[in-house]
Each structure stands twice: as C-alpha cells, then as structure tokens.
Amino acid sequence: MPHPELLMLMLADARLPVAGHTQSGTLEGALANGLDPADVPAYLRSRLWGAIRVEAGTAVAARHAARGGADLAGVDRAWAARTVSPALRDAARLQGQALLRLAVRVWPGAVGALEVVTRPSRSTVLGTLAGHLDIGAASLARLVAYDDVQTVCAAALKLVPLDPVVVTGWVHDALDHVDDVVRAVADVQTPDEIPAVASPQIEAWAQAHAGSSRRLFRA
Numbered sequence: 001m002p003h004p005e006l007l008m009l010m011l012a013d014a015r016l017p018v019a020g021h022t023q024s025g026t027l028e029g030a031l032a033n034g035l036d037p038a039d040v041p042a043y044l045r046s047r048l049w050g051a052i053r054v055e056a057g058t059a060v061a062a063r064h065a066a067r068g069g070a071d072l073a074g075v076d077r078a079w080a081a082r083t084v085s086p087a088l089r090d091a092a093r094l095q096g097q098a099l100l101r102l103a104v105r106v107w108p109g110a111v112g113a114l115e116v117v118t119r120p121s122r123s124t125v126l127g128t129l130a131g132h133l134d135i136g137a138a139s140l141a142r143l144v145a146y147d148d149v150q151t152v153c154a155a156a157l158k159l160v161p162l163d164p165v166v167v168t169g170w171v172h173d174a175l176d177h178v179d180d181v182v183r184a185v186a187d188v189q190t191p192d193e194i195p196a197v198a199s200p201q202i203e204a205w206a207q208a209h210a211g212s213s214r215r216l217f218r219a
Contacts, residue, residue: 111128
C-alpha cells in the first residue's frame with residue numbers, strides 16, 4: 001500500500017476524475033444572485049464554518065465506522081439530516097457516485113461496506129476510503145476542507161475576470177480556517193458528534209442555482 005500521505009495528495013488532486021470539475025461550491029449561484037467577487041474570501045470562510053464542518057465531520061465519522069465495522073448508513077443519514085438544501089444533497093450524492101466509481105476501479109476492497117448505503121454522499125464515500133487507505137482522521141478533515149477551498153477558487157477563475165495570483169492568495173489566507181475545521185472535527189467518532197451547522201444563504205443560493213437554465217457548473 002502506498003504511503004497514506006501520497007494517497008491523500010492523490011485524492012486532493014483537482015484532476016481526479018470524480019466530477020469535481022462540475023462543482024463551484026455554490027459560488028456560481030452566489031455570484032448570479034448578488035455576491036460581489038470581492039467577497040469570495042468571506043464566502044470561503046462561511047462555507048468552512050458551516051457546510052464544510054458537516055462534510056468533514058461526516059467523512060471522519062464514516063472513517064471511524066468503516067474501520068470499526070459500524071453502521072455507515074447511519075452516518076449518511078446524519079449527514080442528510082444536517083444538509084438542509086435538496087440541491088446540496090443531490091450534488092454531494094452525485095459526487096459520491098463518481099468517487100465510488102473510481103474506488104471500484106482503483107481500490108475495490110474498500111467499497112464493500114458501502115453496499116448498505118443508498119446513493120452515499122461524497123463525504124461518506126471519502127471517509128470509507130480513508131479508513132481502508134489508513135489516512136488519519138485529521139488528514140482526512142484537512143483534505144475535505146482544502147478541497148472545498150480549491151474548488152471554489154478554481155470556479156472563481158472561470159466565472160469572473162480575476163488575477164490568478166490574487167486567487168492563490170485567497171487559498172493561502174483560507175488555510176488557517178481549514179485548520180479550524182480540522183480541530184473541530186478530527187475527534188468525531190459517532191454520527192451524533194457530526195457538527196450540526198447551517199448556512200441558510202448558501203443553501204438558498206444552491207436552490208436558486210439548481211433551478212437555473214443557464215449555468216456553467218452543475219452545483
């Protein structure tokens with residue numbers, strides 16, 4: 001088995017064929033409905049404080065369940081209960097299916113436990129993979145949070161005219177907040193310990209985006 005840190009880097013690679021290119025972290029919907037591009041750094045912080053704490057906590061709980069033979073379906077239900085927007089749930093499940101397809105090809109021994117979960121979220125699939133690949137809980141949480149930052153910032157470059165150096169600065173400035181997520185969720189073990197935090201404005205933007213007939217990103 002390759003070193004867990006190398007596997008983490010592989011899973012964090014934006015070129016991985018897991019439909020990440022179809023996502024903007026709701027940024028497209030936000031910009032279309034009034035978010036000023038200058039406020040993208042604040043938008044990143046809001047996601048890390050809200051939805052991404054749920055996503056990262058879910059992944060860490062799924063990792064713990066997968067390693068201990070516990071109920072992954074219960075972890076996924078807890079994630080769904082904390083993800084209010086149907087649009088966000090649907091996007092996460094589509095990404096979960098894409099990641100699961102990759103895992104079946106590359107790590108077939110990792111996915112058997114997910115057979116009990118109907119359309120698992122990306123976080124549930126990623127956490128299950130992390131358990132199989134011996135990626136630590138803190139590293140997994142950092143992967144989830146960092147991946148969201150790079151997703152939003154990559155989308156920003158496609159949606160508005162920006163200097164890539166400026167956007168790279170946004171990524172750098174978000175890293176301390178990524179570590180805040182890690183500290184908040186690295187010790188999660190059970191579904192009821194997954195943070196329950198909401199981002200009402202982001203959820204509203206996600207729903208508006210889902211109903212749009214003119215969009216570059218799926219979500």
